[in-house]
Amino acid sequence: MPSTAASPLQDLWSIVLSKVGASAEFGQAHAQAPAPRRRTPKANLTVIPHHLSAKQAYVIVKMGIPSRSLAPLSTHLGIGKGAAAGFLGLDRATATRKVTKDEVLPNHAAESMLRLLELDTLARDTFETPEEAAGWLRQPHPMLEGEAPLDFAKSSFGAERVKDILNAIKYGGVV
Numbered sequence: 001m002p003s004t005a006a007s008p009l010q011d012l013w014s015i016v017l018s019k020v021g022a023s024a025e026f027g028q029a030h031a032q033a034p035a036p037r038r039r040t041p042k043a044n045l046t047v048i049p050h051h052l053s054a055k056q057a058y059v060i061v062k063m064g065i066p067s068r069s070l071a072p073l074s075t076h077l078g079i080g081k082g083a084a085a086g087f088l089g090l091d092r093a094t095a096t097r098k099v100t101k102d103e104v105l106p107n108h109a110a111e112s113m114l115r116l117l118e119l120d121t122l123a124r125d126t127f128e129t130p131e132e133a134a135g136w137l138r139q140p141h142p143m144l145e146g147e148a149p150l151d152f153a154k155s156s157f158g159a160e161r162v163k164d165i166l167n168a169i170k171y172g173g174v175v
Contacts, residue, residue: 009120012072013048016113019063019104050121057114064104065113070095073113077120077150078134087150088112115159119149122163126170141165 006014052060074084085095088109098105105113123133137149143165144152153159168174 008072008075010048012069012076012117015069015072016060016065016117017049018066020060052114052118057111060114061107061110065110067095067098067101067103067105069105069113070099073116076134077116078138079150087116087154089154112154115153115156116150119153119159119162119166122166122170123149126166 049056070081070084070088074081077084077087079087081095082092085092088095088105089112090098090106090109097103104110119137120133123137124130127133127136140146140148141152144158144161149162149165153162
């Protein structure tokens with residue numbers, strides 16, 4: 001059966017959500033697809049959550065994010081695989097080993113991935129095109145001590161600062 005071409009973001013979310021499936025704990029994130037009948041990966045390709053609750057994020061991290069998600073993450077963000085691993089707090093060798101062995105990401109890396117995906121979603125909602133959003137995330141910003149928002153968001157505190165700036169851009173306000 002021929003596969004339809006999916007965007008790197010769709011591939012990424014499909015992988016991130018692959019272990020969660022239609023679990024009852026995950027709740028409404030898969031509400032668009034009936035659980036028993038549509039368990040194929042193709043059904044997951046169209047599901048890109050706009051927002052994850054803390055409970056949903058917890059379930060994703062608890063069940064594990066497959067390490068094969070690194071490739072679509074790097075493609076979507078327009079960065080190399082080594083840089084993507086670095087944003088998740090992994091060195092390149094560890095990331096390569098985990099991908100080769102098809103292991104899940106450690107909890108800290110899974111949390112970092114969800115944090116990056118949340119910032120990416122907010123940036124795409126803020127700017128007119130996905131390209132503008134990706135560019136903004138990778139360019140040094142004066143309100144972030146000259147660091148790129150992706151670099152600044154390596155910690156949860158830095159990510160909060162990036163969210164504050166994105167919200168101020170989107171809705172207006174003081175940062």
